[in-house]
Amino acid sequence: MSPSPFETWSATQRVSSNTALGAFGALPFQNPPDASVLVPFRMAEPNPSVANCDVVGPNNKLQFRVVTDPAMPGYTVLKAANDESLATIEWREPAKVEVRGLIPKQRASDFFKSSCDRRYRAMAIQSREYVLVSTGGTLLLYTAGSKSYEFLARTSQQAGSCTAELTQSAVSANLLQVCIVTILLLQNGRKFN
Numbered sequence: 001m002s003p004s005p006f007e008t009w010s011a012t013q014r015v016s017s018n019t020a021l022g023a024f025g026a027l028p029f030q031n032p033p034d035a036s037v038l039v040p041f042r043m044a045e046p047n048p049s050v051a052n053c054d055v056v057g058p059n060n061k062l063q064f065r066v067v068t069d070p071a072m073p074g075y076t077v078l079k080a081a082n083d084e085s086l087a088t089i090e091w092r093e094p095a096k097v098e099v100r101g102l103i104p105k106q107r108a109s110d111f112f113k114s115s116c117d118r119r120y121r122a123m124a125i126q127s128r129e130y131v132l133v134s135t136g137g138t139l140l141l142y143t144a145g146s147k148s149y150e151f152l153a154r155t156s157q158q159a160g161s162c163t164a165e166l167t168q169s170a171v172s173a174n175l176l177q178v179c180i181v182t183i184l185l186l187q188n189g190r191k192f193n
């Protein structure tokens with residue numbers, strides 16, 4: 001059996017989004033827009049990894065911090081600039097995730113369920129359905145719908161650095177926290193199903 005695209009997310013190969021989306025047959029996926037209309041965020045100054053870093057947005061403005069504190073072994077927390085906890089990953093088996101106000105505490109494998117053919121992951125966030133597609137070194141986030149799939153975000157990694165580019169509607173829906181949690185889960189190297 002070939003590995004899931006999510007198991008090779010850190011691969012350096014580049015695959016076009018049209019190739020990856022072609023795996024879904026004739027589903028009407030919207031092509032990602034030009035990068036100039038996306039809001040960029042990056043995981044800056046990893047120490048020693050993205051499990052301890054700052055997430056900065058346009059103009060290098062701090063959005064929140066990712067903290068894996070040795071005093072709290074087994075937990076990674078996303079914290080706002082005012083130190084308020086926004087999301088938590090509990091690494092003990094089974095790994096659990098929570099994003100305040102968006103995703104109630106649940107198993108990571110339930111948070112982003114793998115499709116039967118392992119070509120995409122499905123997520124439910126506040127009763128809306130989303131699809132996460134891996135294209136080698138890039139993850140694409142779409143709304144799931146019966147008629148079309150609207151592009152919301154793209155995350156990628158290069159040379160140990162991770163970035164997330166979101167549409168304005170995804171930023172307004174607080175999906176940045178979801179994107180960062182997803183990056184952290186996949187960077188950890190565990191299999192979640």
